[in-house]
Amino acid sequence: xxxxxxxxxxxxxxxxxxxxxxxxxxxxxxxxxxxxxxxxxxxxxxxxxxxxxxxxxxxxxxxxxxxxxxxxxxxxxxxxxxxxxxxxxxxxxxxxxxxxxxxxxxxxxxxxxxxxxxxxxxxxxxxxxxxxxxxxxxxxxxxxxxxxxxxxxxxxxxxxxxxxxxxxxxxxxxxxxxxxxxxxxxxxxxxxxxxxxxxxxxxxxxxxxxxxxxxxxxxxxxxxxxxxxxxxxxxxxxxxxxxxxxxxxxxxxxxxxxxxxxxxxxxxxxxxxxxxxxxxxxxxxxxxxxxxxxxxxxxxxxxxxxxxxxxxxxxxxxxxxxxxxxxxxxxxxx
Amino acid sequence: xxxxxxxxxxxxxxxxxxxxxxxxxxxxxxxxxxxxxxxxxxxxxxxxxxxxxxxxxxxxxxxxxxxxxxxxxxxxxxxxxxxxxxxxxxxxxxxxxxxxxxxxxxxxxxxxxxxxxxxxxxxxxxxxxxxxxxxxxxxxxxxxxxxxxxxxxxxxxxxxxxxxxxxxxxxxxxxxxxxxxxxxxxxxxxxxxxxxxxxxxxxxxxxxxxxxxxxxxxxxxxxxxxxxxxxxxxxxxxxxxxxxxxxxxxxxxxxxxxxxxxxxxxxxxxxxxxxxxxxxxxxxxxxxxxxxxxxxxxxxxxxxxxxxxxxxxxxxxxxxxx
Numbered sequence: 191x192x193x194x195x196x197x198x199x200x201x202x203x204x205x206x207x208x209x210x211x212x213x214x215x216x217x218x219x220x221x222x223x224x225x226x227x228x229x230x231x232x233x234x235x236x237x238x239x240x241x242x243x244x245x246x247x248x249x250x251x252x253x254x255x256x257x258x259x260x261x262x263x264x265x266x267x268x269x270x271x272x273x274x275x276x277x278x279x280x281x282x283x284x285x286x287x288x289x290x291x292x293x294x295x296x297x298x299x300x301x302x303x304x305x306x307x308x309x310x311x312x313x314x315x316x317x318x319x320x321x322x323x324x325x326x327x328x329x330x331x332x333x334x335x336x337x338x339x340x341x342x343x344x345x346x347x348x349x350x351x352x353x354x355x356x357x358x359x360x361x362x363x364x365x366x367x368x369x370x371x372x373x374x375x376x377x378x379x380x381x382x383x384x385x386x387x388x389x390x391x392x393x394x395x396x397x398x399x400x401x402x403x404x405x406x407x408x409x410x411x412x413x414x415x416x417x418x419x420x421x422x423x424x425x426x427x428x429x430x431x432x433x434x435x436x437x438x439x440x441x442x443x444x445x446x447x448x449x450x451x452x453x454x455x456x457x458x459x460x461x462x463x464x465x466x467x468x469x470x471x472x473x474x475x476x477x478x479x480x481x482x483x484x485x486x487x488x489x490x491x492x493x494x495x496x497x498x499x500x501x502x503x504x505x506x507x508x509x510x511x512x513x514x515x516x517x518x519x520x521x522x523x524x
Numbered sequence: 525x526x527x528x529x530x531x532x533x534x535x536x537x538x539x540x541x542x543x544x545x546x547x548x549x550x551x552x553x554x555x556x557x558x559x560x561x562x563x564x565x566x567x568x569x570x571x572x573x574x575x576x577x578x579x580x581x582x583x584x585x586x587x588x589x590x591x592x593x594x595x596x597x598x599x600x601x602x603x604x605x606x607x608x609x610x611x612x613x614x615x616x617x618x619x620x621x622x623x624x625x626x627x628x629x630x631x632x633x634x635x636x637x638x639x640x641x642x643x644x645x646x647x648x649x650x651x652x653x654x655x656x657x658x659x660x661x662x663x664x665x666x667x668x669x670x671x672x673x674x675x676x677x678x679x680x681x682x683x684x685x686x687x688x689x690x691x692x693x694x695x696x697x698x699x700x701x702x703x704x705x706x707x708x709x710x711x712x713x714x715x716x717x718x719x720x721x722x723x724x725x726x727x728x729x730x731x732x733x734x735x736x737x738x739x740x741x742x743x744x745x746x747x748x749x750x751x752x753x754x755x756x757x758x759x760x761x762x763x764x765x766x767x768x769x770x771x772x773x774x775x776x777x778x779x780x781x782x783x784x785x786x787x788x789x790x791x792x793x794x795x796x797x798x799x800x801x802x803x804x805x806x807x808x809x810x811x812x813x814x815x816x817x818x819x820x821x822x823x824x825x826x827x828x829x830x831x832x833x834x835x836x837x838x839x840x841x842x843x844x845x846x
Binding site: 357459 | 562564674677680681707708709710711712713715734735736737738740741743760761764770774775777778788789790792793795796798
């Protein structure tokens with residue numbers, strides 16, 4: 191185990207008036223728990239505003255969680271994991287925090303905004319190595335940068351160029367090189383292929399999978415694209431309005447989606463067969479409610495076609511159903 | 525409805541002429557949905573903007589002709605173009621959030637359109653606008669009419685934009701990536717809406733997208749664009765079931781599908797070239813898995829096959845069995 195996330199919650203306060211009093215909260219993330227181990231990929235899927243990016247950022251410590259805990263097992267102590275795990279919070283010991291930041295890296299959605307336009311590719315890749323003092327000499331540093339570029343399928347000569355000289359796919363390769371520079375144990379991939387052209391998307395997914403095999407990294411793979419999530423994940427978490435509504439293996443999830451939201455999401459995907467148009471059958475009406483004032487009871491009850499009286503008041507808990515499967519729905523869990 | 529013949533749109537830039545759209549021809553037939561599909565930089569949006577007459581005349585070089593009901597659009601003076609734009613040919617854009625003016629209510633912006641194109645009284649205009657808001661499935665249309673763009677979600681605004689364009693009942697609707705900025709469940713709703721309105725109103729739709737899944741859902745015919753050229757034309761079922769051009773085949777197989785899990789995904793090698801560095805000869809040859817020697821310097825012509833398909837590829841020079 192690398193990481194254990196326990197009931198993590200993130201509320202963003204809304205400040206109003208001249209005294210900036212808190213007028214309410216954006217409930218971005220509600221009590222999410224999971225564990226992730228070496229070489230594993232957990233896919234997080236959902237529509238915009240479902241909290242999937244917030245989850246990634248809370249884990250990467252871009253944001254501090256409002257409540258809940260994150261445990262991290264330092265390298266070499268994976269065996270008696272829970273006992274040795276360190277909690278990651280505001281006042282965690284500096285050395286542990288430093289290791290944590292080295293071990294947990296992130297790849298962002300937009301390769302145009304996530305690379306500094308005024309730094310050369312070489313500088314971008316050297317920065318994490320310098321911060322963590324990985325290389326002993328200038329020559330070693332240059333060598334490492336060249337190796338990184340080769341690793342992601344680019345040429346070492348590119349080190350002296352600037353980001354604007356590259357296409358989206360190439361830039362995403364550079365972001366990946368930057369993320370693996372410190373040999374992290376886990377990468378948070380936040381929609382890494384969404385901004386890319388179809389023909390380039392599969393190149394990047396293949397690269398990420400090859401690197402995962404080589405370094406035994408864990409991925410938290412965030413995407414709105416169910417097909418991509420199916421392909422890369424060992425586990426899939428489906429999120430809606432800050433809540434995890436279903437957890438399953440990709441095979442189980444696609445064969446038999448248990449939560450009504452999951453099946454609606456699948457029906458909404460265009461199916462690439464002009465003879466089987468499915469648009470008319472889309473059952474999901476309306477739009478997701480605002481996370482500032484989420485509905486009472488089940489967050490999905492306002493759009494659910496199987497809604498019962500109970501769903502309006504009583505929030506279903508994410509409960510185990512069968513083997514390796516969890517769902518938060520009153521229909522499935524009595 | 526619209527016939528585009530040998531259209532070229534070149535941009536004058538500091539680095540010389542950028543051939544964004546280079547010699548393309550197609551026709552949009554009455555009551556059909558024609559999809560232009562391609563990756564970023566293939567010229568699909570520039571094609572739409574050219575047809576709408578929205579490109580800056582001094583900064584572009586336009587050649588060829590665009591016929592709308594046998595009238596040539598490129599020769600029209602700006603005032604005459606303005607009467608066709610909106611009234612006869614409407615366009616909806618990709619980003620509903622930035623297509624509206626944030627300082628005015630959506631109702632005001634809808635009335636502006638009616639004021640410019642009709643002689644209706646204010647009451648009649650308002651009735652028509654609200655009626656169309658209801659038509660595109662907006663709940664509480666009267667209330668929404670008085671709201672500002674920021675008070676609505678992306679999907680809702682996209683519906684408003686569709687209402688705003690269709691209330692003039694144009695003969696042609698150009699939709700430039702109308703669902704790309706939306707979530708899948710909302711995308712399905714908006715696509716269904718466009719499809720239904722198209723059927724009810726008999727509008728012809730030129731649908732521009734990069735998403736082949738969306739094409740399969742909505743189009744009757746499809747033209748595949750690559751690097752400023754149309755490389756393949758055909759009906760949706762022909763193109764999806766019997767793709768001809770290596771680029772189309774590549775696009776269709778590089779789709780991430782279930783069932784191939786764990787294996788390496790097929791992909792098209794290399795990257796999409798940028799408009800100022802399009803290669804010589806066939807523009808796809810550096811990435812093509814079936815390149816012939818002549819592809820490097822000879823640009824393939826459009827080859828019509830016995831079916832309705834056309835393909836611009838030397839492989840099909842001697843007919844369909846390549």
